[in-house]
Amino acid sequence: MYVLIVYDVEEKRVAKVLKFLRKYLNWIQNSVFEGEVTEAQLTEIKMGLKKITNKEQDSIIIFKARNQKWLNKEIMGKEKNPITNFLD
Amino acid sequence: MYVLIVYDVEEKRVAKVLKFLRKYLNWIQNSVFEGEVTEAQLTEIKMGLKKITNKEQDSIIIFKARNQKWLNKEIMGKEKNPITNFLD
Numbered sequence: 001m002y003v004l005i006v007y008d009v010e011e012k013r014v015a016k017v018l019k020f021l022r023k024y025l026n027w028i029q030n031s032v033f034e035g036e037v038t039e040a041q042l043t044e045i046k047m048g049l050k051k052i053t054n055k056e057q058d059s060i061i062i063f064k065a066r067n068q069k070w071l072n073k074e075i076m077g078k079e080k081n082p083i084t085n086f087l088d
Numbered sequence: 089m090y091v092l093i094v095y096d097v098e099e100k101r102v103a104k105v106l107k108f109l110r111k112y113l114n115w116i117q118n119s120v121f122e123g124e125v126t127e128a129q130l131t132e133i134k135m136g137l138k139k140i141t142n143k144e145q146d147s148i149i150i151f152k153a154r155n156q157k158w159l160n161k162e163i164m165g166k167e168k169n170p171i172t173n174f175l176d
Contacts, residue, residue, distance in 0.1 A: 004151065006094060008118045008168065029147055030096045031119070046164065053165055059117055060164040063092065063151075070158040076134065076148040077141055080096065
């Protein structure tokens with residue numbers, strides 16, 4: 001399934017979250033990751049994020065779409081991570 | 089249609105983008121807006137963003153889904169804007 005994660009975490013935890021999410025997903029913009037993952041990987045992601053973030057201070061939103069094609073993506077301005085313009 | 093906008097703009101333009109997008113969408117996290125808009129409104133949003141941002145320096149990604157239900161949303165940690173936990 002396609003997953004998009006946006007997060008707003010305290011400065012001291014940003015590097016850890018970045019390093020962790022890079023193992024599973026593509027960085028596309030500051031505090032924004034996307035990619036295809038399995039249900040098991042998503043569970044790992046959630047458990048890992050729980051460990052390295054503070055639920056009172058940090059905010060993480062996970063968007064899931066069973067099919068990538070249901071979500072059209074359009075980039076305006078600078079493309080921060082030009083891996084794919086459109087999800088292939 | 090459901091729209092999710094994530095942006096990474098130069099500090100001096102953040103307030104302007106925030107004020108502009110608030111007219112159309114719900115703020116859910118730093119640099120993240122979502123909501124239901126018509127095709128015409130989305131065109132207005134894009135034109136407005138073009139005017140108030142710098143395409144060499146700023147990055148805006150617009151995700152669109154024809155149907156909100158295709159995109160499941162899960163919040164971990166602090167809910168920055170507790171209007172709706174799940175898209176109703």
